[in-house]
Amino acid sequence: MIVKYNIFGYLIGEGFSNVFKNKKSTGASLMIMCATMIIFGIFLILGENINHIVKEVEDAQGIEVFIKDDATEEQVKKMEENIRAIDGVSTVVYKSKEEALEQMKEWLGERQDLLAGYEENNIFPASYVVNLSNLEKSKEIQDQILTFEGVKKITSKDETVTALINLANGIKVVTGVILILLVIISIFIISNTIKLTVHARRKEISIMKYVGATNGFIRWPFIVEGMIIGILASAISIVIVGISYTYIANQLVNSEFMQTIKMSLVTFKDMFNSIIFVYMLLGIGIGALGSIISMRKYLKV
Numbered sequence: 001m002i003v004k005y006n007i008f009g010y011l012i013g014e015g016f017s018n019v020f021k022n023k024k025s026t027g028a029s030l031m032i033m034c035a036t037m038i039i040f041g042i043f044l045i046l047g048e049n050i051n052h053i054v055k056e057v058e059d060a061q062g063i064e065v066f067i068k069d070d071a072t073e074e075q076v077k078k079m080e081e082n083i084r085a086i087d088g089v090s091t092v093v094y095k096s097k098e099e100a101l102e103q104m105k106e107w108l109g110e111r112q113d114l115l116a117g118y119e120e121n122n123i124f125p126a127s128y129v130v131n132l133s134n135l136e137k138s139k140e141i142q143d144q145i146l147t148f149e150g151v152k153k154i155t156s157k158d159e160t161v162t163a164l165i166n167l168a169n170g171i172k173v174v175t176g177v178i179l180i181l182l183v184i185i186s187i188f189i190i191s192n193t194i195k196l197t198v199h200a201r202r203k204e205i206s207i208m209k210y211v212g213a214t215n216g217f218i219r220w221p222f223i224v225e226g227m228i229i230g231i232l233a234s235a236i237s238i239v240i241v242g243i244s245y246t247y248i249a250n251q252l253v254n255s256e257f258m259q260t261i262k263m264s265l266v267t268f269k270d271m272f273n274s275i276i277f278v279y280m281l282l283g284i285g286i287g288a289l290g291s292i293i294s295m296r297k298y299l300k301v
Contacts, residue, residue, distance in 0.1 A: 017221075026229060028189065029189055029229050029233075030229060030232060030233050030236070032185065032186055032189045033186050033189075033229065033230060033233035033237075033283065033286065033287075034233050034236050034237050034240070035182075036182040036183065036185070036186045036233075036282075036286075037233060037234060037237035037241075037279055037282060037283070038237050038240060038241055039178060039182060040175065040178065040179050040182060040282070041237060041241040041275065041279075042241075043171060043174060043175035043178060043179075044175060044271075044275065044278065045241070045245055045266075045271065046171050046175075047168060047171045047172055047175060048266050048271055048274075049265050049266050050167055050168040050171060051168055052264070052265070052266045053263055056263060056264070063129075063130040063132065063138065063141065063142060063145070063154055063155070063156045064095075064127050064128070064129050064130070064154065064155045064156070065079070065083065065127055065128040065129075065130060065145055065151055065154050066125045066126075066127045066151070066152040066153050066154070066155070067079070067125055067126045067127055067128070067150055067151070067152060068125075068150050068151070068152045069125060069152075071149075071150035072150075075149050075150035076126075076150060078148075078149070078150075079128070079148050079149070079150050079151065080092055080094065080128060082145075082148050083128060083130055083145060083148070086141055086144055086145070087137070088132055088133055088134040088137035088140075088141055089130055089131075089132060089133070089141065090131045090132060090133040091130070091131045092128050092129075092130050092131075093128065093129045093131075094126070094127075094128055095126060095127045095128070095129055096126050097122045097124055097125065097126050098122065100122075100124035100125065100126065100127065101122050101124050104124065125152060130145075138156060142154050142156065183282070183286060186286045186290070187286055187289055187290045187293065188290075189290070191290040191291070191293040191294040192294070205218055218295075219291075219292070219295050222291045222294065222295055223287075223288050223291040223292065225287075225291060226286075226287030226288050226289075226290050226291035227283075227284050227287045227288050227291075228287070229283075229287050230282070230283030230284050230285070230286055230287030230288070231280065231283050231284060231287075232283075233283050234276075234279040234280050234282070234283035234284075237279060238275065238276060238279055241268075241275070242268050242272075245268050246267075246268050249265045249267070249268070252265060253265055
């Protein structure tokens, strides 16, 4: 047990020693890996926020069915019953002409004086706000509602949701492509960095092989070195991305535009667990793989 512990300690110690012996090459590897992770982090955060906004829009997604001004009470009541009976409709809420006017005032905020005089001559129609349980049936449900007596017109956010979903899918594809390219570059840099260390110790490696050291025993200090570089790059990137995103997100959330459209952003705290998992996986994986590649030449039997 003590022997195994000593061997483990030796391998870890050698890995740390290699990192500090080659400060210039280690610094170059750290910068490349940090750049890789920061760029990937930007796209990851963009994707998370777009998915969040899509979810918010979907949750608030409603078809607003405007009622003709000359519709009778019986027609209005029958319209509600017919809408509720449609498969795919979850809720139906009536909005009176007065409520529609008040909502418009809220949207206008300080400029609601533009609606002065509309209390006596309310031009806003009453409506039913219809939320759907299945957005894929939106067009089908709208077509069905338009056949009901007393319906003036329908408005929906179908195009907004579709555009956001397409944007989210596009960012996922771009993120994947960029990640692959940056990972390849990072592995190349890491492997060449560690190759310098291996080359400088080639005689020592030859002696170790001569006295019977296994390839695994020789390889592990260099793998540890690569993993340490990856972990350091991950930690630095998380700090940079976290501080930058938190500042920018706070500025955006408090902006007049975001207040107007009533949309929120994902906090860094909410994304922290997934980001740290992805970053550590990337950092350790890239570092270890780069080390293994750099050692192949010197461990040939």
